[in-house]
Amino acid sequence: MxxxxxxxxxxxxxxxxxxxxxxxxxxxxxxxxxxxxxxxxxxxxxxxxxxxxxxxxxxxxxxxxxxxxxxxxxxxxxGELNVQQLQKPGNDEDSSEWVEVTGSVAAGVFRAQSEWAASERYDVRFGPSKVPGAKRFGVRMDGLSMNRTIPPGADLECMWIKFSSVEPKAGDLVIVERTAHDLTEMTCKRLDQEEGEWVLRCESFEPEFQEPIRIPNLSPESIVDDEIRIVGIVLSAKIDLAPAGLSQRRYRVR
CATH class of the missing domain: 1.10.260.40 (lambda repressor-like DNA-binding domains)
Structure with missing residues (x-):
């Protein structure tokens, strides 16, 4: 290359x-x-x-x-990152096209609270849901654990697994929740299958993010071991390339 x-x-x-x-x-x-x-x-x-x-x-x-x-x-x-020249939303914008970004995902960062305070959240216009009836949520990609696919700063459009009939499958980008001693790590990983086991992989140029995480089995509702749970499937990613005044991020007075 x-x-x-x-x-x-x-x-x-x-x-x-x-x-x-x-x-x-x-x-x-x-x-x-x-x-x-x-x-x-x-x-x-x-x-x-x-x-x-x-x-x-x-x-x-x-x-x-x-x-x-x-x-x-x-x-x-x-690749999968949605890069496009952004247009300024009109006054009659459809609220169903916007998804609230409520937190961030970052490998190796454990927090007492995985969601941001209400004053820190913002909305991103992803357009109509690609999965009818799905309950969506947004997270921001922080760190370098997925930088082969998604650069830091990108906003991810995700679908809650617990509110959907869609099951995660090999090849999906997923949102992973890992808990340890009352702290929570939220990350984005690629779901893979290897020798009958489910595996979560980073897609990073950085050497510290090359080790996969193995999971014993896949249930219809989620992928779970003692400390790891897949909570969402990534539908798309967007990075705001627009100049000032044309951003498709919006902050609301709360």
């Missing part, structure tokens, strides 16, 4: 008019030597760019004819 450093250089050089390293750095408001690091594979070793930097790169290159979707692949925003 082409290194992210080479892809960034290729996209910069494809801009019309073409941008030099110095002009690109000026547009991003950083030192030329700092920007040059991101185009040098001997200095920048990571497989993807930071999402915030990629957003700024898009603001510079999209007006110069570079494809927005290809730019965001630099941050790993590909």
């Amino acid at each position: 082409e290194p992210v450093t080479e892809r960034l250089k290729r996209l910069r050089e494809s801009a019309v008019p073409k941008l030099s390293v110095r002009k690109m750095a000026d547009a991003l408001e950083m030192a030329p030597s700092t920007y040059a690091t991101y185009e040098t594979d001997k200095k920048y070793k990571k497989p993807i760019l930071p999402l915030d930097l990629t957003k700024k790169i898009a603001e510079v290159l999209v007006p110069r004819g570079v494809d927005r979707g290809e730019i965001f692949t630099l941050a790993g925003v590909t």
Whole structure:
């Protein structure tokens, strides 16, 4: 696969008019030597760019004819992630298209309370439910445990298993609840099956997230062992790429 450093250089050089390293750095408001690091594979070793930097790169290159979707692949925003140019919701917006984001998922982070306070929550417009009658909830992806598929900061549209007739199956992205000593970890994992066992896997470039979690069996209602329970199925993911004023996140006065 082409290194992210080479892809960034290729996209910069494809801009019309073409941008030099110095002009690109000026547009991003950083030192030329700092920007040059991101185009040098001997200095920048990571497989993807930071999402915030990629957003700024898009603001510079999209007006110069570079494809927005290809730019965001630099941050790993590909595959199942729903990346689209967001439109400003109208005044007659359908409330059924919005899902409340009530917390975050992050591997290795155990909390006394898995849901955010009401004042911290926000709504995201995912559109009509893909599963009629499903009860949906939203969580924000934090950390790097799924960064091969979902970058940190993405909002996940999820379906509660306990309120649905849909059962999780191998290949699904799922929301996993793990408890230990009255603390709860909420994570996103890929459900897999291996030698008759159910396995939960991270999809990460980071070495600390490579070890799978094995689960003894699958029940019709949920996947459970002593401390692990699958509570939701991920339906889609969205990252807000819109400029200020066009965001499809909204905060409500509570």
